[in-house]
Amino acid sequence: EVLIAANAEEAATFAAEAVLHGLASRKTGNPVLGVATGSTPLGLYSELAQRVARGEADFSSASAYALDEYVGLEGTHEQSYRQTLITELCQVIGVKEENLHTPNGFGDSEEQIIAQAAAYDAQLTEAGVDVQILGIGTNGHIGFNEPGSSLGSRTRIKRLTGQTRADNARFFDGLDAVPTHSVTQGLGSILQARRLVLIATGSQKADAVATALEGALSAACPASVVQLHPDVVVVLDEAAASNL
Numbered sequence: 001e002v003l004i005a006a007n008a009e010e011a012a013t014f015a016a017e018a019v020l021h022g023l024a025s026r027k028t029g030n031p032v033l034g035v036a037t038g039s040t041p042l043g044l045y046s047e048l049a050q051r052v053a054r055g056e057a058d059f060s061s062a063s064a065y066a067l068d069e070y071v072g073l074e075g076t077h078e079q080s081y082r083q084t085l086i087t088e089l090c091q092v093i094g095v096k097e098e099n100l101h102t103p104n105g106f107g108d109s110e111e112q113i114i115a116q117a118a119a120y121d122a123q124l125t126e127a128g129v130d131v132q133i134l135g136i137g138t139n140g141h142i143g144f145n146e147p148g149s150s151l152g153s154r155t156r157i158k159r160l161t162g163q164t165r166a167d168n169a170r171f172f173d174g175l176d177a178v179p180t181h182s183v184t185q186g187l188g189s190i191l192q193a194r195r196l197v198l199i200a201t202g203s204q205k206a207d208a209v210a211t212a213l214e215g216a217l218s219a220a221c222p223a224s225v226v227q228l229h230p231d232v233v234v235v236l237d238e239a240a241a242s243n244l
């Protein structure tokens with residue numbers, strides 16, 4: 001389902017509806033939300049916070065699983081996705097910090113980080129994500145699955161492309177400070193979620209969105225993997241939808 005909103009604010013409302021409906025269809029146990037970082041989902045988190053304030057939603061018993069984390073940053077580092085999500089998600093919609101799960105990209109050796117990635121993937125599979133929120137990179141990545149990622153991949157270390165590092169440099173003190181690698185859920189891991197909600201706003205995403213939704217299913221555009229999923233809601237503003 002592709003929903004085209006008039007603007008980013010309306011896109012946040014559509015996305016919130018899609019997320020809450022997806023969570024409501026859970027039959028037993030506490031809700032499990034798959035969460036993304038980046039600028040795009042901030043409107044959604046703020047919309048969900050308003051619903052919490054109005055008593056229409058409650059995330060106090062929910063758990064959240066992040067898509068990805070930078071390699072080499074401890075979970076306490078200001079630019080780590082763990083800290084970002086504590087500030088932008090937990091403190092906004094009320095997911096408890098102890099219920100926020102993030103990949104651990106920090107360790108003494110590559111082997112240790114690889115083992116941590118596999119353990120995270122197993123934990124994620126065990127939890128069963130109800131709704132996975134996704135943004136999209138300008139090169140078509142989801143999570144940090146850069147072009148060329150295997151469509152069946154699991155949580156693992158991925159090298160970041162120059163474009164992704166440049167896109168994310170605004171959060172760091174310059175390009176040199178941006179880590180070169182990440183630990184990211186694989187495309188196969190992401191597909192396990194019961195529902196995917198992919199959000200894209202702004203003209204800079206228009207090419208990636210058109211390729212993902214109307215192009216061939218291909219590792220060249222990792223987001224095209226959503227074509228395989230039976231329950232996907234894509235929420236766009238008019239600018240992001242302009243090449244469809």
Ligand code: GLP
Pocket residue numbers: 036037038039040041067068134135136137138142143144164168
């Ligand atoms: C990062 C994240 C992605 C996110 C992308 C787009 O690379 N790993 O999960 O979708 O940025 O970010 P933004 O929403 O800021 O454009």
